[in-house]
Amino acid sequence: MKISYREALREALREALAQDSRVFLMGEDVGRYGGTYAVSKGLLEEFGPDRIRDTPLSELGFMGAGVGAALGGMRPIVEIMTINFSLLALDQIVNSAALLRHMSGGQCAVPLVIRMATGAGRQLAAQHSHSLENWYAHIPGIRVLAPATVADARGMLAPALADPDPVVIFEHAQLYSQEDALPAERVWRACDISRAAVRRAGTRASLITYGGCLPKAMQAADALAAVGIDVEVLDLRPLDLDTIAASVRRTHRVVVVDEGWKTGSLAAEIVARIAEDCLYDLDAPPRRVCSVEVPIPYARHMEAAALPQTAQIVAAVKEMLNV
Amino acid sequence: MFEFKLPSLGADMDEGKLLEWRVKPGDKVKKGQVVAVVDTSKAAVDVEIWQDGTVFELLIEPGTRLPVGSVMATLLEEGESAPTRKPLTARGARKGEARRRATPPAAVAAEVGVAPPAVEPALAGRARVSPAARKRADALGIDIVRVAGSGPGGVVTLADIEHAAATRTVTAVAVPAEVMAARQAEMRRTIAAAMSRSKREIPHYYLFETIPLARASEWLTATNADRPITERILMAALFLKAVAIALKGFPELNGFYRNERFEPADAVHAGVAISLRGGGLVAPALHDVGSKPLPVLMRELSDLVRRTRAGSLRSSEMSDPTITVTNLGEQGVEAVLGVIYPPQVALVGFGRVAPRPVVDEADGILQVVPTVTASLAADHRVSDGHRGALFLGALRELLQHPRDL
Numbered sequence: 003m004k005i006s007y008r009e010a011l012r013e014a015l016r017e018a019l020a021q022d023s024r025v026f027l028m029g030e031d032v033g034r035y036g037g038t039y040a041v042s043k044g045l046l047e048e049f050g051p052d053r054i055r056d057t058p059l060s061e062l063g064f065m066g067a068g069v070g071a072a073l074g075g076m077r078p079i080v081e082i083m084t085i086n087f088s089l090l091a092l093d094q095i096v097n098s099a100a101l102l103r104h105m106s107g108g109q110c111a112v113p114l115v116i117r118m119a120t121g122a123g124r125q126l127a128a129q130h131s132h133s134l135e136n137w138y139a140h141i142p143g144i145r146v147l148a149p150a151t152v153a154d155a156r157g158m159l160a161p162a163l164a165d166p167d168p169v170v171i172f173e174h175a176q177l178y179s180q181e182d183a184l185p186a187e188r189v190w191r192a193c194d195i196s197r198a199a200v201r202r203a204g205t206r207a208s209l210i211t212y213g214g215c216l217p218k219a220m221q222a223a224d225a226l227a228a229v230g231i232d233v234e235v236l237d238l239r240p241l242d243l244d245t246i247a248a249s250v251r252r253t254h255r256v257v258v259v260d261e262g263w264k265t266g267s268l269a270a271e272i273v274a275r276i277a278e279d280c281l282y283d284l285d286a287p288p289r290r291v292c293s294v295e296v297p298i299p300y301a302r303h304m305e306a307a308a309l310p311q312t313a314q315i316v317a318a319v320k321e322m323l324n325v
Numbered sequence: 326m327f328e329f330k331l332p333s334l335g336a337d338m339d340e341g342k343l344l345e346w347r348v349k350p351g352d353k354v355k356k357g358q359v360v361a362v363v364d365t366s367k368a369a370v371d372v373e374i375w376q377d378g379t380v381f382e383l384l385i386e387p388g389t390r391l392p393v394g395s396v397m398a399t400l401l402e403e404g405e406s407a408p409t410r411k412p413l414t415a416r417g418a419r420k421g422e423a424r425r426r427a428t429p430p431a432a433v434a435a436e437v438g439v440a441p442p443a444v445e446p447a448l449a450g451r452a453r454v455s456p457a458a459r460k461r462a463d464a465l466g467i468d469i470v471r472v473a474g475s476g477p478g479g480v481v482t483l484a485d486i487e488h489a490a491a492t493r494t495v496t497a498v499a500v501p502a503e504v505m506a507a508r509q510a511e512m513r514r515t516i517a518a519a520m521s522r523s524k525r526e527i528p529h530y531y532l533f534e535t536i537p538l539a540r541a542s543e544w545l546t547a548t549n550a551d552r553p554i555t556e557r558i559l560m561a562a563l564f565l566k567a568v569a570i571a572l573k574g575f576p577e578l579n580g581f582y583r584n585e586r587f588e589p590a591d592a593v594h595a596g597v598a599i600s601l602r603g604g605g606l607v608a609p610a611l612h613d614v615g616s617k618p619l620p621v622l623m624r625e626l627s628d629l630v631r632r633t634r635a636g637s638l639r640s641s642e643m644s645d646p647t648i649t650v651t652n653l654g655e656q657g658v659e660a661v662l663g664v665i666y667p668p669q670v671a672l673v674g675f676g677r678v679a680p681r682p683v684v685d686e687a688d689g690i691l692q693v694v695p696t697v698t699a700s701l702a703a704d705h706r707v708s709d710g711h712r713g714a715l716f717l718g719a720l721r722e723l724l725q726h727p728r729d730l
Contacts, residue, residue: 254455254483282460283457285455285482285483324476324477
């Protein structure tokens with residue numbers, strides 16, 4: 003039976019709320035409205051307003067409350083409507099949550115989980131559509147996750163809550179409606195939030211991506227397979243160099259697909275690491291397929307033109323192979 | 326402008342066949358760079374250039390057989406520009422230039438006067454090879470220069486190297502037996518000519534010395550205990566180093582006898598006699614043996630043996646050994662009496678290293694220790710037995726102090 007990514011997230015939340023009384027969810031519209039993307043629909047009725055808390059439009063304020071609650075022994079899950087608005091809460095995330103363990107000499111831990119929607123593709127224009135995951139990945143002290151599959155949406159929350167330090171989970175807005183069969187429980191329960199995953203094995207090139215671009219990379223791999231080019235697809239649930247390096251040693255060619263803007267992107271970091279550690283395994287210069295460096299437009303055709311698309315990934319691989 | 330002539334790659338060589346140019350007109354070359362591959366009777370040799378410059382014109386087509394001393398190419402010296410009277414030959418023109426010919430002929434004529442490097446700098450530089458392809462080529466011993474690239478913009482890729490390796494194997498298998506036989510016959514003739522000349526012209530004298538190697542063996546065992554197998558030092562390297570150091574005191578054994586007189590050499594470039602798998606013998610030089618630490622020497626010796634058997638020697642290695650060292654120990658003979666390789670004036674030979682009874686000179690006690698019989702064959706026109714004996718004595722003494730080698 004297929005379930006949606008949204009339902010998988012909700013199931014994970016429900017399970018966490020039911021199992022641990024220290025867990026609570028807060029954010030704008032998470033309660034009565036059921037969450038901007040309907041992830042928390044029904045949870046207010048089930049768990050009550052103490053556990054599912056609607057907050058004012060004040061990201062810095064309620065993120066600070068989340069940090070305080072975590073310091074006080076709770077296991078808060080704070081939802082931010084979109085990544086754009088998370089910048090309002092950056093002071094609490096970067097200067098408090100990420101740093102406190104270090105600055106307190108290990109005396110204070112912040113077991114906080116922050117969820118936020120990211121990415122474009124739903125005609126929500128420049129206020130709601132950006133991909134700033136790399137800004138968070140830059141900060142020491144927080145773990146950055148990007149579930150790209152229904153199984154990861156179901157499996158990642160529990161280990162994230164078990165982490166004694168802050169974890170930021172990026173949910174790509176285009177994934178919420180994706181449906182897939184949830185694999186056996188032992189599979190999604192085994193979700194390892196410290197490793198990337200090989201989503202498809204191949205020999206001619208590695209497509210390295212994460213989050214919302216994974217479906218596009220998989221489609222590109224299908225299209226390439228149809229013309230006899232067998233590529234590997236890596237899902238950087240977290241950034242994990244070992245998995246990347248192992249793949250590069252198998253395929254010798256890399257295309258990184260990242261919805262972030264190319265300059266200073268996670269794609270840039272990945273390519274830099276490959277250059278540092280795998281140069282002599284490369285048979286072609288690494289390529290990046292990233293967003294066009296403009297604020298994401300509203301008009302559908304322009305939005306599509308600004309984002310990495312399957313055809314571009316296919317073209318990059320073919321160009322690299324000179325076919 | 327200067328001329329590049331086919332060098333003599335050993336006294337027994339009087340002609341060679343150009344197999345391949347490694348440079349194009351317009352290429353800048355540095356002293357010591359390999360510019361051509363020439364087939365001598367013994368091996369295909371990478372021929373180096375002896376002066377910096379820019380290749381102006383290649384005068385010989387690959388496949389041509391030519392006598393030693395023939396002018397093969399002309400080069401421009403640093404800062405020199407091409408003479409206008411000699412336009413680029415058709416051979417010198419390349420694809421990129423053909424495209425330029427779209428300009429009117431008058432403009433082309435003016436352009437021809439420009440120094441060749443300006444024609445297409447991109448081609449003159451390093452070949453475009455992917456890092457993975459380069460690594461693989463190294464591992465497989467493939468010469469990248471000979472591989473055509475199939476990647477974007479002609480980049481040599483991993484697949485090209487694998488392909489080259491696969492076809493190379495096929496070629497190697499496909500070399501007809503009669504070609505191998507012909508080459509061996511030719512090599513035999515070459516050795517015959519050089520050795521006949523040696524025995525005809527050089528008045529040899531021979532000396533032996535049995536050298537105890539107890540300390541050298543112990544020291545080697547101890548030294549090698551800490552080293553990975555691939556970096557272990559062999560007794561042969563110790564012998565080479567000891568010979569080179571001993572020769573410092575006996576310059577009359579190291580050099581050439583030419584034009585009725587002896588020309589001592591500045592450094593010891595030991596010609597190491599290496600038997601080839603298909604039969605025959607080559608003695609390329611290990612350069613400046615005296616100044617190199619043992620691990621370096623060992624590495625270079627292994628490399629030289631490997632390249633000799635793979636047929637990729639450089640011209641300087643073929644042409645400039647100043648003395649030959651032959652080590653027949655592995656084959657199990659007691660001692661070797663060598664034939665000097667003209668125009669050298671001496672040859673040092675080592676027999677088998679084995680435990681033998683030795684009487685200790687100090688206390689007269691008979692004991693069994695590893696020993697080797699070293700021999701010297703030297704040119705009586707240059708040195709006498711007395712000096713030769715002192716040399717062997719010095720060699721014996723040096724091998725008693727392996728730590729200092």
